[in-house]
Amino acid sequence: MTEPNTLSSTGFSPSTAPVAVGPAGDPPSRPNTSARGERPNVLPSPGVFAMIRKLASFVSLVVAQNVGRQVLKRTPEPQAVTDEQANVLAYDQVMTTGLAIPYAIGLETIYRARQQPFGGRALDLACGPGHFSLLMARHLRLDHLLGLDLSRPMVETASKNANQLAMAAVRFEVGDITRLERFEDASFDLTTFCDAAHHFDSLGTVESIVAEMDRITRPEGLVFVMDLVRLRTKAITERYVRLVGADYHARGLGAFYEDFYHSMFAAWTAHEFRRVIPGRSRRMADGDESSIASISGMDSGLARGEHGNNSARAIARRWYHVVPKGLPALQMVVGVPFGQRGLRLRRGFPWPESDCPVPAHLRTDWSALRLSTW
Numbered sequence: 001m002t003e004p005n006t007l008s009s010t011g012f013s014p015s016t017a018p019v020a021v022g023p024a025g026d027p028p029s030r031p032n033t034s035a036r037g038e039r040p041n042v043l044p045s046p047g048v049f050a051m052i053r054k055l056a057s058f059v060s061l062v063v064a065q066n067v068g069r070q071v072l073k074r075t076p077e078p079q080a081v082t083d084e085q086a087n088v089l090a091y092d093q094v095m096t097t098g099l100a101i102p103y104a105i106g107l108e109t110i111y112r113a114r115q116q117p118f119g120g121r122a123l124d125l126a127c128g129p130g131h132f133s134l135l136m137a138r139h140l141r142l143d144h145l146l147g148l149d150l151s152r153p154m155v156e157t158a159s160k161n162a163n164q165l166a167m168a169a170v171r172f173e174v175g176d177i178t179r180l181e182r183f184e185d186a187s188f189d190l191t192t193f194c195d196a197a198h199h200f201d202s203l204g205t206v207e208s209i210v211a212e213m214d215r216i217t218r219p220e221g222l223v224f225v226m227d228l229v230r231l232r233t234k235a236i237t238e239r240y241v242r243l244v245g246a247d248y249h250a251r252g253l254g255a256f257y258e259d260f261y262h263s264m265f266a267a268w269t270a271h272e273f274r275r276v277i278p279g280r281s282r283r284m285a286d287g288d289e290s291s292i293a294s295i296s297g298m299d300s301g302l303a304r305g306e307h308g309n310n311s312a313r314a315i316a317r318r319w320y321h322v323v324p325k326g327l328p329a330l331q332m333v334v335g336v337p338f339g340q341r342g343l344r345l346r347r348g349f350p351w352p353e354s355d356c357p358v359p360a361h362l363r364t365d366w367s368a369l370r371l372s373t374w
């Protein structure tokens with residue numbers, strides 16, 4: 001049964017939302033010594049309480065997500081194209097939010113999986129305000145990147161961001177990513193499509209976009225798709241959104257919180273999303289029909305279910321579906337270069353701390369998601 005999905009049912013509204021954890025939700029600070037100043041106060045600091053609370057919420061979410069079947073049906077995004085000023089402005093702050101964590105995981109995945117980790121020509125589909133595009137351009141030292149989005153205000157914002165960083169190799173254009181015919185076969189080394197598959201009403205459309213990405217990417221290049229995962233129930237989803245989005249309101253990003261809330265209901269489940277992997281692909285050798293490998297505790301069961309008695313290991317590996325274990329905070333579909341077996345050509349995070357794409361306050365959460373993904 002479809003569960004009703006309204007923002008107000010969470011008890012949140014942009015102006016009145018309570019903040020569960022983070023700066024505004026912390027207990028009031030206490031001095032480090034007792035009232036008379038005689039003995040040091042040995043109670044854990046408020047930050048430790050907040051961290052314990054957050055960890056407890058996280059563990060209970062993991063348990064809830066993993067016991068039982070998928071109940072929550074999909075509710076499409078209220079607006080496929082994001083062009084209202086408030087939403088664009090809020091999205092432009094994305095690098096200060098938890099979404100910087102999937103960006104860093106995606107960036108690292110691309111770095112690990114490409115034949116040539118640096119340089120090349122890239123196309124970023126549904127680029128929004130361009131922050132992931134710019135991360136890729138800088139950290140992968142791309143020779144050229146084109147970002148496309150159907151929202152003019154998003155493209156203007158992305159262009160402004162590129163100018164501010166003086167990134168001449170990057171260009172953003174208004175364009176419909178369901179119409180990629182103008183690009184010739186094999187014209188890019190890397191094509192990416194992040195956090196936008198849930199904006200499309202049909203999985204068939206997403207399938208066609210991924211098939212087109214496969215066509216316009218050189219067989220030795222990489223196709224990379226990343227998105228959110230729809231969770232099992234409405235209650236789990238609302239708890240997750242509160243946990244992840246706890247400090248958005250405190251930082252004036254109410255519109256971003258609302259977008260995130262709707263996106264979680266519009267996202268595809270991991271089971272659904274596997275279908276976007278092309279049945280025939282330029283990354284496959286002749287005779288490789290269903291070359292899907294799956295990485296994650298949660299999803300490998302699905303791989304066995306879909307491929308009879310084959311274990312995921314026995315399947316020729318050209319396309320990967322990666323879902324973190326425990327709580328699926330993201331999912332990635334990766335088409336690796338033709339002839340390459342394995343998603344990981346190189347290991348580890350290659351950028352120095354001074355050039356880390358994750359803001360300092362998100363690094364603990366980032367480490368946890370990295371561990372559960374890799």
Ligand SMILES: C[S@@+](CC[C@H](N)C(=O)[O-])C[C@H]1O[C@@H](n2cnc3c(N)ncnc32)[C@H](O)[C@@H]1O
Binds near residue numbers: 094129132199
């Ligand atoms: C959630 S944003 C993702 C932005 C960016 N990729 C990121 O990861 O931050 C989704 C974007 O998809 C864009 N979009 C939706 N339908 C589109 C279409 N048919 N063609 C191009 N862009 C589209 C929206 O305008 C919006 O900017």
